[in-house]
Amino acid sequence: MARRSDPTTGPRAAMIRSAIRLIRERGVAATSFADVLAHSGAPRGSVYHHFPGGKAQLVEEATRSAADHLGDGMARVLDSSDTPGALQALADLWRRGLEAGDYAVGCPIVAAALGTERGARDVAGEAFEHWCGLLTGTLVADGVGPERARSLAVLIVGALEGALVLAQAQRSSAPLDAVVDELSALCRSAIDPAASPRS
Numbered sequence: 001m002a003r004r005s006d007p008t009t010g011p012r013a014a015m016i017r018s019a020i021r022l023i024r025e026r027g028v029a030a031t032s033f034a035d036v037l038a039h040s041g042a043p044r045g046s047v048y049h050h051f052p053g054g055k056a057q058l059v060e061e062a063t064r065s066a067a068d069h070l071g072d073g074m075a076r077v078l079d080s081s082d083t084p085g086a087l088q089a090l091a092d093l094w095r096r097g098l099e100a101g102d103y104a105v106g107c108p109i110v111a112a113a114l115g116t117e118r119g120a121r122d123v124a125g126e127a128f129e130h131w132c133g134l135l136t137g138t139l140v141a142d143g144v145g146p147e148r149a150r151s152l153a154v155l156i157v158g159a160l161e162g163a164l165v166l167a168q169a170q171r172s173s174a175p176l177d178a179v180v181d182e183l184s185a186l187c188r189s190a191i192d193p194a195a196s197p198r199s
Contacts (some may be wrong), residue, residue, distance in 0.1 A: 011042035011043060012042075012050040014041065015042050015046070015047075015058065016061055016065050017065075018035075018039035018042075019031065019036050019059065019061075019062035020062045020108050021039065021105070023063075023108050023112065023115075024101075024106055024108045028059055028111055028114075028115030028116065028117060028120065029116060032055070033047050033055060033058070055117070056117045056119055059115065059119070060117060060120045062108070062112075062120075063112040063120040063123040063124055063127075066108040066109060066112075067123060067124070070109065071130050073093070074090065074131055074134055075134055077090055077093075082138070082142050083138050083142050083184075084185075084187045084191075087180050087184050088180060088184060090160075090180075091176055091177065094160075094164060094176060095173045098167055098176070102171075103167065103171040103172075104168070105168075106165065106168050109124045109127045109128065110124070110161055110164070110165065112124040113128075131157050132153040134153075135149075135152070135157065136150045136153040139152055139187065139190070142187075143192075144187075144190045148190060149190075152190055155183070155186075156187075159179050159182075159183055160180070160183070162179070163175045163178075163180070164176060
């Protein structure tokens, strides 16, 4: 029986990891195959062997890989706390990522959503929907009604992504901290209607 290769190693996986990194730094339009090859160290001939659909396929697969990784991380954090606590934990992770990248790297899902590759945009939309679903489930488990939970989840995803963009542009985690504090207060008031949103 032939041994299956590990999908997390080898030139293909290295190219996907490099594409994610470069898309986070430069965006989709400014990330070329040549850049990905140089960054990953993959052999030149491997591009169309692993990605016969060209750049569109590479960007789509990189977006899916990033979305899966981010979604898994979000699910782990949401499983370990109530929504306000999870938002603070996620903010801590993102703050460290922003600082480690000197505020030069952003969310690869946002970059894909704003890019020109249709498949990657579709994957980005699926990722945002998945994250909203995770948050909705946690809010419902916290005692929020399903419709309100869904509305809050959409607000949370949109506000957090916007906060990450502001943090990058301002080279400061202050926008992320402010948004997470407000969202946490809003979630606490939705979970316990007797609590004031600013308590």
